[in-house]
Amino acid sequence: MSAVIPVSHLQTLRMNIYRFNPSIDDKPYMQDIDIEVPTDKDIMVLDALHLAKVKDPSLSYRSSCREGVCGSDGMNINGKNGLACIMPLSEAIKRNKLTLRPMPGLPVIRDLIVDMKTFFDQLEKVQPYLITKSKNPEKERVQSPQERESLDGLYECILCGCCSTACPSFWWNPDKFLGPAALLQSWRFIADSRDEATEERLDDLEDSFSLYRCHGVMNCVSVCPKGLNPTEAISNIRNKLISRKGS
Amino acid sequence: MKVNEVINAKDLPVMDFDGIIIGGGGAGLRASLQLAESGLNTAVISKVFPTRSHTVSAQGGITCAIQSDDPDDDWRWHMFDTVKGSDYIGDQEAIEYMCSEGPKAVFELEHMGLPFSRTKEGKIYQRPFGGQSKDYGKGGQATRTCAAADRTGHSLLHTLYQANLKAGTKFLNEWFAIDMVLNEDGAVVGVIAFEIESGEIFYIRSKATVLATGGAGRIYASTTNALINSGDGIGMALRAGLPVQDIEMWQFHPTGIHGAGTLVTEGCRGEGGYLINKDGERFMERYAPNTKDLASRDVVARSMALEILEGRGCGPKADHLFLKLDHLGPEVVHKRLPGITELSKTFAGVDPAVQPIPVVPTCHYMMGGVPTNLNGQVITVKEGQDTIIEGLYAAGEVACVSVHGGNRLGGNSLLDLVVFGRSAGIHIEELMKQGIELKKASFDDIDKALERLNRLNSSTKGEQVPVLKQRMQHNMQNNFGVFRREDLMVKGIEKLNNMRGEVENMFLQDKSSAFNTARIEALEMQNLFEVSEATAITANERKESRGAHARDDYPDRDDEGWLKHSIYFSGTKEVSKRDVNNRPKTVQAFQPSVRTY
Ligand SMILES: Cc1cc2nc3c(=O)[nH]c(=O)nc-3n(C[C@H](O)[C@H](O)[C@H](O)COP(=O)(O)OP(=O)(O)OC[C@H]3O[C@@H](n4cnc5c(N)ncnc54)[C@H](O)[C@@H]3O)c2cc1C
Ligand code: SF4
Ligand code: SF4
Numbered sequence: 001m002s003a004v005i006p007v008s009h010l011q012t013l014r015m016n017i018y019r020f021n022p023s024i025d026d027k028p029y030m031q032d033i034d035i036e037v038p039t040d041k042d043i044m045v046l047d048a049l050h051l052a053k054v055k056d057p058s059l060s061y062r063s064s065c066r067e068g069v070c071g072s073d074g075m076n077i078n079g080k081n082g083l084a085c086i087m088p089l090s091e092a093i094k095r096n097k098l099t100l101r102p103m104p105g106l107p108v109i110r111d112l113i114v115d116m117k118t119f120f121d122q123l124e125k126v127q128p129y130l131i132t133k134s135k136n137p138e139k140e141r142v143q144s145p146q147e148r149e150s151l152d153g154l155y156e157c158i159l160c161g162c163c164s165t166a167c168p169s170f171w172w173n174p175d176k177f178l179g180p181a182a183l184l185q186s187w188r189f190i191a192d193s194r195d196e197a198t199e200e201r202l203d204d205l206e207d208s209f210s211l212y213r214c215h216g217v218m219n220c221v222s223v224c225p226k227g228l229n230p231t232e233a234i235s236n237i238r239n240k241l242i243s244r245k246g247s
Numbered sequence: 248m249k250v251n252e253v254i255n256a257k258d259l260p261v262m263d264f265d266g267i268i269i270g271g272g273g274a275g276l277r278a279s280l281q282l283a284e285s286g287l288n289t290a291v292i293s294k295v296f297p298t299r300s301h302t303v304s305a306q307g308g309i310t311c312a313i314q315s316d317d318p319d320d321d322w323r324w325h326m327f328d329t330v331k332g333s334d335y336i337g338d339q340e341a342i343e344y345m346c347s348e349g350p351k352a353v354f355e356l357e358h359m360g361l362p363f364s365r366t367k368e369g370k371i372y373q374r375p376f377g378g379q380s381k382d383y384g385k386g387g388q389a390t391r392t393c394a395a396a397d398r399t400g401h402s403l404l405h406t407l408y409q410a411n412l413k414a415g416t417k418f419l420n421e422w423f424a425i426d427m428v429l430n431e432d433g434a435v436v437g438v439i440a441f442e443i444e445s446g447e448i449f450y451i452r453s454k455a456t457v458l459a460t461g462g463a464g465r466i467y468a469s470t471t472n473a474l475i476n477s478g479d480g481i482g483m484a485l486r487a488g489l490p491v492q493d494i495e496m497w498q499f500h501p502t503g504i505h506g507a508g509t510l511v512t513e514g515c516r517g518e519g520g521y522l523i524n525k526d527g528e529r530f531m532e533r534y535a536p537n538t539k540d541l542a543s544r545d546v547v548a549r550s551m552a553l554e555i556l557e558g559r560g561c562g563p564k565a566d567h568l569f570l571k572l573d574h575l576g577p578e579v580v581h582k583r584l585p586g587i588t589e590l591s592k593t594f595a596g597v598d599p600a601v602q603p604i605p606v607v608p609t610c611h612y613m614m615g616g617v618p619t620n621l622n623g624q625v626i627t628v629k630e631g632q633d634t635i636i637e638g639l640y641a642a643g644e645v646a647c648v649s650v651h652g653g654n655r656l657g658g659n660s661l662l663d664l665v666v667f668g669r670s671a672g673i674h675i676e677e678l679m680k681q682g683i684e685l686k687k688a689s690f691d692d693i694d695k696a697l698e699r700l701n702r703l704n705s706s707t708k709g710e711q712v713p714v715l716k717q718r719m720q721h722n723m724q725n726n727f728g729v730f731r732r733e734d735l736m737v738k739g740i741e742k743l744n745n746m747r748g749e750v751e752n753m754f755l756q757d758k759s760s761a762f763n764t765a766r767i768e769a770l771e772m773q774n775l776f777e778v779s780e781a782t783a784i785t786a787n788e789r790k791e792s793r794g795a796h797a798r799d800d801y802p803d804r805d806d807e808g809w810l811k812h813s814i815y816f817s818g819t820k821e822v823s824k825r826d827v828n829n830r831p832k833t834v835q836a837f838q839p840s841v842r843t844y
């Protein structure tokens with residue numbers, strides 16, 4: 001476990017954590033938990049949470065891969081969404097403080113755990129899978145390295161939700177505006193040379209709310225832990241819709 | 248009914264399915280896809296949202312003779328490498344099936360949309376991996392691992408999830424399976440599980456249950472495995488009186504990042520990287536003159552451990568080695584290994600295009616598991632005879648079919664997942680078409696599966712999970728690591744023995760019902776403990792060195808005594824032997840010979 005640290009070089013860190021347990025608490029509150037962190041090496045926010053959980057086993061958060069690839073532990077770290085497992089304390093701590101809250105805009109289930117249902121419902125609306133109509137060849141569908149390259153920056157999404165829960169348009173209309181993550185996935189399939197449903201996909205996006213609520217604030221880009229660019233994907237979809245009308 | 252009450256079988260609500268799949272990783276999702284497309288009433292239960300499963304972490308690729316790189320490549324060569332890699336205790340019929348069916352399974356993934364990297368001609372890109380050869384070891388290094396950059400597992404898992412969405416699979420996401428229900432005939436008739444968010448608990452009744460719960464790398468202190476890899480399926484099987492096979496066989500991956508445990512793929516060496524010691528020497532040239540850094544994993548891991556033991560390790564404590572990639576140039580490093588670049592920067596503070604990555608052999612993969620046949624049906628051994636357990640299947644890392652034997656080759660696990668996930672799905676589909684009755688379980692049978700939960704919910708004192716987990720992990724790390732010997736193992740087994748009471752009666756302080764991760768960690772800890780004890784006892788019984796199991800006190804392979812699978816039951820804590828299958832259907836069996844690389 002990452003909680004194993006030699007005792008010699010330690011200092012106290014005060015964590016300030018959002019707490020809410022629906023079976024006990026009427027309303028959420030912020031709790032201070034002091035933990036001992038090493039001074040001679042950086043640890044991640046997730047490691048700090050493990051240390052806090054040793055002190056208070058009722059503290060709840062999601063985690064799985066602990067290396068930034070599974071998308072479990074998106075949370076709001078000192079005011080900015082990110083993944084706890086790849087956010088070093090040295091980068092996270094501001095003015096000697098570490099405040100952790102659940103990602104904003106979604107219902108809180110418990111402590112740092114949010115209900116991602118709306119997020120996944122929106123994702124499913126864009127039909128996030130390859131649609132082909134032609135018969136599958138015996139071997140692979142041929143795709144040139146250049147065609148494949150247009151999927152870079154799209155297929156790597158880990159569905160952590162950091163972007164959509166940082167997007168003001170998603171906060172106000174989470175059931176109507178698809179949000180950056182779903183739109184990035186939509187573009188991932190439109191951009192795939194093997195997909196054969198581009199027109200249908202674009203038809204579905206004509207509705208003004210699903211796409212046009214994006215005002216280009218770029219919050220999504222600035223928080224994405226994988227360095228992806230949903231804003232660009234959204235403008236690519238728009239351009240495609242416009243050029244389709246033009247022709 | 249909530250998970251924090253003391254529960255009686257007769258009060259427990261029931262859900263009914265034709266088939267349930269416990270696990271939403273690569274193996275589970277391949278099986279579920281087969282079933283969803285057949286229109287049966289099935290569901291996937293996963294303790295995490297499926298794309299958070301450990302398969303997402305797989306980097307390097309999926310090995311298969313699809314002939315992109317070499318039009319003459321042959322699945323029989325892949326089979327030869329896999330048999331040799333297994334140190335001859337992989338079942339040859341299963342390996343034959345995997346290697347020959349593999350291309351179909353890989354092209355299926357491509358058709359579902361998996362964004363493989365591409366060759367100039369637009370075919371699936373392949374890279375060389377360790378232990379790969381052409382022409383039955385005589386034709387030099389092969390290039391056989393199909394890759395999507397170094398994010399193959401991510402691409403594979405997301406693609407399978409997408410295909411399942413398209414097929415309309417029913418998901419019970421963030422549900423935790425506690426124990427299986429077996430009836431008086433020993434047939435499996437479902438599982439006890441609860442929804443983590445609400446704490447609502449059910450008896451999920453089904454005609455077929457698939458264990459696809461993945462590995463258990465968290466029994467060791469240092470591992471490449473996700474935090475959730477707690478061997479729940481192994482724990483469930485052992486508690487149900489079923490055996491595990493070859494559970495002493497744990498793969499230590501040569502290149503875990505020093506200090507963090509996170510993996511950097513063998514694909515790094517496939518792309519031309521190599522290991523150096525403190526003198527800058529490419530030491531693998533000494534240990535494996537032909538294949539060097541691409542020798543089989545067990546060979547490389549042992550060589551590294553020896554370098555460190557003999558004082559040629561790097562760093563102030565001389566406790567690691569360096570993986571050198573900078574000579575490949577930023578173009579190759581950033582294009583072919585973008586994920587590795589990210590991980591190295593985050594967890595080692597180095598850009599591999601400029602500096603070497605500090606690495607050390609790290610627990611990675613469980614070769615053993617629940618024994619199955621080619622259809623994924625779970626097998627037990629009764630009076631020396633294989634017997635099929637009705638209603639139960641297993642696939643993926645939790646299973647031992649056995650294609651990996653004593654040592655898995657890189658890229659063969661992802662292939663194992665899709666080939667045998669699919670074959671389990673197909674078998675269940677056929678069985679359902681024939682029409683089978685749902686078997687009954689008595690309240691007693693169900694109460695048995697609730698025992699563990701009820702004990703935890705009634706606990707008022709005892710040891711806490713983190714303390715027990717740390718003790719167990721260090722014990723495993725120190726006494727059952729890369730090199731093993733009797734005196735240390737006996738000590739280690741005794742320690743585990745002394746812990747059992749504490750693990751069974753640990754204290755759950757937080758008894759709340761909604762998204763209580765403390766309860767889950769406690770249940771997982773009990774599973775980890777079962778895997779640890781099974782590993783420890785079996786490792787001590789196998790008195791030879793084979794594959795990943797290297798003993799100082801028995802340094803040689805003993806084909807006379809141990810060209811066998813080990814079989815372990817936790818009830819008696821006894822280890823017996825089971826024959827290796829040396830009867831492939833279409834080729835001659837490969838005979839054991841000395842393994843050199
Ligand atoms: C870092 C890393 C890199 C790797 N790279 C490669 C590679 O390049 N090529 C290769 O071939 N192999 C690779 N492997 C190995 C391979 O990734 C794994 O063996 C494989 O992904 C296991 O898949 P699985 O479907 O069996 O299980 P997993 O993907 O681990 O899924 C297990 C599933 O079971 C569920 N589950 C478990 N317990 C319960 C429970 N009690 N209740 C409900 N649900 C439960 C989980 O939620 C999860 O959905 C790698 C492994 C690691 C650690
Ligand atoms: S750029 Fe668009 S999608 Fe991104 S945060 Fe702003 S409004 Fe939301
Ligand atoms: S686009 Fe980035 S922030 Fe948004 S869900 Fe995907 S990985 Fe997370």
Ligand code: FES
Pocket residue numbers: 062063064065066067068069070071072073074083084085086
């Ligand atoms: S735990 Fe997987 S992304 Fe952080």
